[in-house]
Amino acid sequence: MARPSSSSEAGSPRLRVDLDLPVIRDYGALLRSGRPLIDTRAPVEFAQGSFPGAVNLPLLDDEQRKRIGTCYKQQGHEAAVRLGARLVSGEVRRARIAAWADFLHAHPDAALFCFRGGMRSRVTQQWLFEEAGLRCPRIAGGYKALRRFLIETIDDEAVHGDPLVLGGRTGSGKTRLLRRLANAIDLEGLANHRGSAFGPTATPQPTPIAFENRLGVALLRAGAAGHQVKVYEDEGPNIGLVRTPAALYRRLQQAPLVVMRVSDAEREENSLREYIDDTLADHIAAFGETLGYERFADYLVTSLDKIRKRLGGERHARLRREMIQAIARHRVSGDRECFRPIIRALLFDYYDPMYDYQIEKKRHRILFEGGADAVLAFLDERGTVL
Numbered sequence: 258m259a260r261p262s263s264s265s266e267a268g269s270p271r272l273r274v275d276l277d278l279p280v281i282r283d284y285g286a287l288l289r290s291g292r293p294l295i296d297t298r299a300p301v302e303f304a305q306g307s308f309p310g311a312v313n314l315p316l317l318d319d320e321q322r323k324r325i326g327t328c329y330k331q332q333g334h335e336a337a338v339r340l341g342a343r344l345v346s347g348e349v350r351r352a353r354i355a356a357w358a359d360f361l362h363a364h365p366d367a368a369l370f371c372f373r374g375g376m377r378s379r380v381t382q383q384w385l386f387e388e389a390g391l392r393c394p395r396i397a398g399g400y401k402a403l404r405r406f407l408i409e410t411i412d413d414e415a416v417h418g419d420p421l422v423l424g425g426r427t428g429s430g431k432t433r434l435l436r437r438l439a440n441a442i443d444l445e446g447l448a449n450h451r452g453s454a455f456g457p458t459a460t461p462q463p464t465p466i467a468f469e470n471r472l473g474v475a476l477l478r479a480g481a482a483g484h485q486v487k488v489y490e491d492e493g494p495n496i497g498l499v500r501t502p503a504a505l506y507r508r509l510q511q512a513p514l515v516v517m518r519v520s521d522a523e524r525e526e527n528s529l530r531e532y533i534d535d536t537l538a539d540h541i542a543a544f545g546e547t548l549g550y551e552r553f554a555d556y557l558v559t560s561l562d563k564i565r566k567r568l569g570g571e572r573h574a575r576l577r578r579e580m581i582q583a584i585a586r587h588r589v590s591g592d593r594e595c596f597r598p599i600i601r602a603l604l605f606d607y608y609d610p611m612y613d614y615q616i617e618k619k620r621h622r623i624l625f626e627g628g629a630d631a632v633l634a635f636l637d638e639r640g641t642v643l
Contacts (some may be wrong), residue, residue: 278382279394281368284406287396288474289481295360295369295393297381298400302372306466308403309474314356316345316377338376350384357381358389367393374399404466407473408502414476414487415504421624422509423632424491424616425517427453427608428524428531431490434517434629438636440484447471450497452490454563455532457497457556459543468499486639488515513624516616517632521605528600533593554584568607576602 281287294311296303299322303313317325321344329337345353361367371377378395385391396403425431432451435441448468450456463471479487491514494506501509519527536556541549561580565573576599583595625635 278386278392280397281394282397284396284403285477285481287368288403288407289477293360293364293367294396295357295367295381296400297369297371297377302400304464306464306468306470307400308467308470312360314353314360316353316371316381317341321345341376353381354384354388357385357393358391361385361389361391361393368396369393370396370399370403372400374402404470407470407477410473410476411469411502411505415502415508418476418505418508419486420509420512421486421488422491422512422514422622423488423517424514424619425519426524426604426612428528428604429517429519430523430527430629431517434632435488435490437633438488439482440479440486441488442472442475442479444472444489444492444496444501447475448496448499450499451531452492452496455557455560457560459536459539459549459552462497462499465499468496469502472502472505488636512622514619514622515632515635516623516626517629518626519629524604525597525600528604529593529596532600533587533596550588554588557584564607572606 288308291310294308296307296311296313297316298307298313299315299317299319300313301319301322303311303315307313321341324344325337325341328340357369369378369381371381374395374397378399382393382395385393423431423435432443432445435443436446445452445456447463449458449460449462451458462468476487489509489512492501492509494501494503500506537550537553540553540556543549544552557580558577561573561577568576579599580596583599586595587593625632627635
């Protein structure tokens with residue numbers, strides 16, 4: 258494509274209304290597709306939360322955005338536009354356009370957005386066309402419209418959805434089974450957290466806004482696949498630092514329960530694999546062998562400290578000493594069996610009594626109970642297994 262003529266860098270980034278560049282208004286189709294997105298908002302806005310598949314390639318950095326905002330309040334729109342043209346000109350402008358163009362060459366189906374679908378996304382779209390000959394669609398209404406659409410999607414699920422909740426004692430393997438289901442909504446996966454004191458992973462959780470956006474997209478995609486019934490793991494309202502939206506959580510607390518019953522020996526093994534083997538591997542993958550082990554050791558002790566009050570001072574102190582000793586032995590030998598007595602004590606003396614108390618309050622909701630294979634067979638009859 259021949260490159261269109263450039264507008265003057267010295268002047269205001271005036272918008273060419275005759276360009277007829279593409280605009281996306283079907284938010285559902287966009288978000289279901291997994292299409293790559295260019296978030297042109299400033300980094301501070303992006304850090305608060307964006308959408309799955311979005312990368313932050315801002316028109317304005319944080320300082321530039323702050324200066325333009327101050328100018329707008331003090332001197333008005335035209336002065337703010339002129340300041341923006343001065344701040345993003347010359348080499349800065351060329352670098353911005355090059356970054357957008359590089360992303361579009363790698364992801365030709367990408368779309369772009371700013372906060373409200375206004376000046377920033379229009380300028381980005383225009384510059385890409387005029388300087389690089391690329392026609393990138395912008396999203397009408399921008400971030401604000403997409404966010405509102407996803408919140409409405411979650412609210413609609415809370416009212417009209419048909420959820421089924423998968424329960425079971427700690428270590429039963431609920432999450433692994435859930436990930437075998439075609440219609441699962443994996444709240445822990447979306448939150449990047451296992452939903453307990455020992456729930457943190459090697460990588461950070463999404464922000465609360467990003468978690469809600471991920472959840473909304475997951476619901477959209479499950480609906481598009483034809484799944485009216487969706488299966489969730491039995492969770493508390495908080496999953497680490499994020500929270501299941503209140504209306505949806507209330508709906509899940511009324512939904513039928515399918516309960517997995519797994520032997521204690523299998524629960525021990527599941528817990529050792531998940532909280533020792535897999536967690537250590539994740540930390541090493543994220544931070545390297547030496548720092549990864551340090552982070553893993555800190556994770557174990559810090560997680561235990563989170564439940565100090567519930568354990569009681571004496572029991573916590575004893576388990577903490579045993580944990581530190583087990584870490585030291587494991588670091589040398591690699592034998593994860595030294596963690597087994599601690600796992601056993603936490604499962605049977607700490608988590609089980611809490612679970613038994615909670616499940617009794619939910620017994621009227623139990624639709625089916627059985628081992629993993631029986632639960633899969635039960636769900637398979639309802640067409641939920643991949």
